[in-house]
Amino acid sequence: VEQVPGIYRRRIGRTVVTALSDGYLDQQFDQMQGADVSQMKATLHHAHRPPNLRISVNAFAVQSAEGTILIDAGTGPALGTHAGQLGRSLATVGIDPQDVSKVLLTHAHVDHASGLVDANGSRVFPNAMVFANEEEVAFWFDDERMARADAIRKRACGFVRAALGPYRDRLETFRWGDQVAGLETLKSNGHTPGHTCFKLTSDGATIMFWGDIVHVPELQIANPDISIVFDVDPVDAIRSRRAMLELAAHERLLVAGAHLHFPGLCYIDRTEHGYAFVPEPWIAVL
Numbered sequence: 001v002e003q004v005p006g007i008y009r010r011r012i013g014r015t016v017v018t019a020l021s022d023g024y025l026d027q028q029f030d031q032m033q034g035a036d037v038s039q040m041k042a043t044l045h046h047a048h049r050p051p052n053l054r055i056s057v058n059a060f061a062v063q064s065a066e067g068t069i070l071i072d073a074g075t076g077p078a079l080g081t082h083a084g085q086l087g088r089s090l091a092t093v094g095i096d097p098q099d100v101s102k103v104l105l106t107h108a109h110v111d112h113a114s115g116l117v118d119a120n121g122s123r124v125f126p127n128a129m130v131f132a133n134e135e136e137v138a139f140w141f142d143d144e145r146m147a148r149a150d151a152i153r154k155r156a157c158g159f160v161r162a163a164l165g166p167y168r169d170r171l172e173t174f175r176w177g178d179q180v181a182g183l184e185t186l187k188s189n190g191h192t193p194g195h196t197c198f199k200l201t202s203d204g205a206t207i208m209f210w211g212d213i214v215h216v217p218e219l220q221i222a223n224p225d226i227s228i229v230f231d232v233d234p235v236d237a238i239r240s241r242r243a244m245l246e247l248a249a250h251e252r253l254l255v256a257g258a259h260l261h262f263p264g265l266c267y268i269d270r271t272e273h274g275y276a277f278v279p280e281p282w283i284a285v286l
């Protein structure tokens with residue numbers, strides 16, 4: 001039996017933010033670093049989570065009088081059929097890919113950027129400008145660095161170039177601190193060199209799209225020192241994770257996460273040694 005398409009709307013001031021499920025990915029335990037495997041398994045058991053690392057892949061639409069923008073674009077056809085469901089979710093919401101004017105990338109990894117292109121390598125969002133941090137673009141298009149990179153990075157690079165190539169003349173880079181489509185850009189490098197969180201404020205309401213600050217919320221929010229093998233620089237990734245968790249806790253921010261359990265909306269509280277996440281319950285009225 002197939003689940004219904006995953007969509008969830010939330011008003012933020014004068015905008016409507018829609019969580020769009022792209023599906024899920026199964027990761028391996030040996031991809032997590034910084035804690036004992038038996039301890040991590042016990043934590044997930046305690047949290048009533050399946051023993052494999054099954055993670056949600058979420059993108060978000062922001063709709064306002066200025067138009068429709070997307071934060072990240074899912075996996076597209078790159079990683080099999082459990083993910084790559086963004087098109088189905090967009091259709092359910094009634095968003096035509098032609099009407100998406102901007103796609104903001106938290107970073108360019110396959111599960112965020114490959115949905116920009118279809119199985120033929122053509123643009124899915126023909127009228128969209130794509131925005132990525134200048135460090136992100138410089139890193140993935142550095143031929144010398146990629147020639148020296150390990151197999152994980154080389155594979156990731158192939159996906160990045162296939163996704164961004166067709167948008168080469170529609171790609172705009174930004175620096176941390178710039179406003180992009182009215183959103184604040186926050187430095188949170190480490191997972192990738194240009195990883196960026198986007199903060200949207202409208203009529204006094206705020207939401208932070210934090211991309212890949214965590215991949216396995218039960219593990220990495222409780223213990224921010226746990227990293228994933230896809231972190232380009234694990235030390236920076238841990239520092240950024242701690243900084244964004246602290247910011248979210250301090251400002252009582254609503255967080256929208258690419259890998260938080262769908263619909264990916266939660267708040268962060270401090271605990272004795274780390275943090276805890278508080279999923280936001282269903283809101284019936286926009």
Ligand SMILES: [Zn+2]
Pocket residue numbers: 109111112212258259
């Ligand atoms: Zn990701």
